[in-house]
Amino acid sequence: MISIIKNKNLQKGVVLAVMAFTLQSCFVAKEYTRPTVEETENLYRTDNLPSDSISMADISWKTLFTDTYLQQYIEEGLQNNMDIRIAIQQIVAAEAYAKQGKAGYLPSLSVGPNLTHQELSKNSQFGAFLTDTSTDQWDVTASLSWEADIWGKIRSNKRATQAVYLQSVAGHQAVKTQLISSIASTYYTILALDAQLEITKTSIKTRKKGVETIKALKEAGLTNQVAVDQNIAQYNNAKALEVDLEVALFKAENTLGILLGKAPQQIDRSNLDKQTINSEMKLGFASQLLSNRPDVMAAEYGLISAFELTNAARSSLYPSLTLTASGGLQSLELDKLFNANSLFANIVGGLTQPIFNKRKLKTQKEVALAQQEQALLNFKKTLLVAGNEVSNALYSYNSENKKYEFLQNEVKALREAEKNSEELLKNGYATYLDLLTARQSALSSEIKVIGSRLQQLQSVVNLYEALGGGLK
Numbered sequence: 001m002i003s004i005i006k007n008k009n010l011q012k013g014v015v016l017a018v019m020a021f022t023l024q025s026c027f028v029a030k031e032y033t034r035p036t037v038e039e040t041e042n043l044y045r046t047d048n049l050p051s052d053s054i055s056m057a058d059i060s061w062k063t064l065f066t067d068t069y070l071q072q073y074i075e076e077g078l079q080n081n082m083d084i085r086i087a088i089q090q091i092v093a094a095e096a097y098a099k100q101g102k103a104g105y106l107p108s109l110s111v112g113p114n115l116t117h118q119e120l121s122k123n124s125q126f127g128a129f130l131t132d133t134s135t136d137q138w139d140v141t142a143s144l145s146w147e148a149d150i151w152g153k154i155r156s157n158k159r160a161t162q163a164v165y166l167q168s169v170a171g172h173q174a175v176k177t178q179l180i181s182s183i184a185s186t187y188y189t190i191l192a193l194d195a196q197l198e199i200t201k202t203s204i205k206t207r208k209k210g211v212e213t214i215k216a217l218k219e220a221g222l223t224n225q226v227a228v229d230q231n232i233a234q235y236n237n238a239k240a241l242e243v244d245l246e247v248a249l250f251k252a253e254n255t256l257g258i259l260l261g262k263a264p265q266q267i268d269r270s271n272l273d274k275q276t277i278n279s280e281m282k283l284g285f286a287s288q289l290l291s292n293r294p295d296v297m298a299a300e301y302g303l304i305s306a307f308e309l310t311n312a313a314r315s316s317l318y319p320s321l322t323l324t325a326s327g328g329l330q331s332l333e334l335d336k337l338f339n340a341n342s343l344f345a346n347i348v349g350g351l352t353q354p355i356f357n358k359r360k361l362k363t364q365k366e367v368a369l370a371q372q373e374q375a376l377l378n379f380k381k382t383l384l385v386a387g388n389e390v391s392n393a394l395y396s397y398n399s400e401n402k403k404y405e406f407l408q409n410e411v412k413a414l415r416e417a418e419k420n421s422e423e424l425l426k427n428g429y430a431t432y433l434d435l436l437t438a439r440q441s442a443l444s445s446e447i448k449v450i451g452s453r454l455q456q457l458q459s460v461v462n463l464y465e466a467l468g469g470g471l472k
Contacts, residue, residue, distance in 0.1 A: 102161075104157055
């Protein structure tokens with residue numbers, strides 16, 4: 001008889017399990033497809049995009065930045081920068097959630113010993129018939145619970161956690177790209193300030209000699225005090241510019257120290273003249289310009305996560321099939337706990353349809369839909385911003401190359417004017433004011449040329465960052 005009962009229970013358990021696995025193949029969850037974003041047509045405002053198969057963003061930063069000092073600082077920054085280390089911990093946390101999502105298909109299992117002490121009332125239904133109303137029950141029980149993923153809720157949650165993990169990885173890549181760009185830009189700024197400071201110091205020496213010369217000419221009666229005052233003023237103007245450049249250089253070195261994750265200190269470096277730009281750089285197909293952008297990837301992973309959470313919220317409105325089982329040893333006497341007669345087992349299968357739960361599930365679905373729409377809008381916005389950055393970087397890259405050539409011609413002409421002014425002054429055909437004006441214009445022009453050279457280098461860095469480079 002006991003054998004028949006056990007066989008019937010076993011058959012029922014098998015039937016429930018088969019039902020669970022059969023129903024598990026039925027899904028209401030939708031498959032994610034990348035949305036068509038019409039707002040991002042003609043992002044780059046140019047018809048002159050190349051059709052290269054290799055993108056500049058696929059080039060290693062070690063290939064793009066050939067300065068050995070800069071390479072060393074980028075390596076150091078990637079190891080020690082605080083933002084990088086924070087992003088890594090975000091990845092660790094997201095990875096833990098992703099592992100939890102993968103375990104969603106597994107049953108929950110717990111086991112442990114228990115002691116139950118019960119005092120029955122002597123006037124109760126059972127206490128009135130017992131001489132001893134105090135009982136102790138010992139048991140070692142294992143409990144198992146498993147929910148069949150009939151409508152794809154567990155699968156959707158798993159995919160959502162995986163998307164969040166990939167989003168954190170893309171966020172880490174975005175921090176790396178921005179860090180590489182910031183280190184390179186700051187390093188180039190330091191080199192440019194060095195060059196401007198060197199020119200200014202040379203000009204100071206020239207103007208100091210000019211002051212001495214003009215004073216001697218005044219004493220000889222060949223000029224007046226106005227010319228002396230103008231030379232002194234121009235000398236002090238150059239000295240003030242020297243102080244401004246030293247302050248800017250000091251702050252730039254401190255900024256680079258922060259990017260490298262270490263205390264501010266003097267930075268070893270090369271010089272601006274040794275920096276080269278690869279004029280053969282490839283941009284890639286127009287349709288692929290944003291394919292390496294980590295912020296675009298992160299925004300889409302955020303959309304995927306919101307999409308899958310909407311699936312999970314929708315699935316919660318459908319019936320859920322749950323199998324629970326418990327078994328172990330149970331006895332009123334401790335010394336008989338591990339006896340064969342103390343064995344017990346229970347198995348329960350249930351199909352539950354939520355009907356009224358204070359609108360929690362419906363609210364959860366509506367919130368998930370709103371968050372999915374928000375994620376979609378954020379994805380579109382990220383694409384627009386990324387396209388704008390690429391468009392600006394492309395235009396600046398081409399423009400700075402043209403501008404640099406014009407400024408070089410300007411310096412050449414002004415230096416020639418300074419030289420001619422000196423010759424005319426010696427022969428009495430010009431005044432000291434003409435020479436001072438020519439010197440001031442030449443100095444300003446040389447400072448601008450260095451600034452343009454800096455912008456030229458930074459435009460390459462900005463384009464590299466805009467294309468999502470720096471990941472290799």
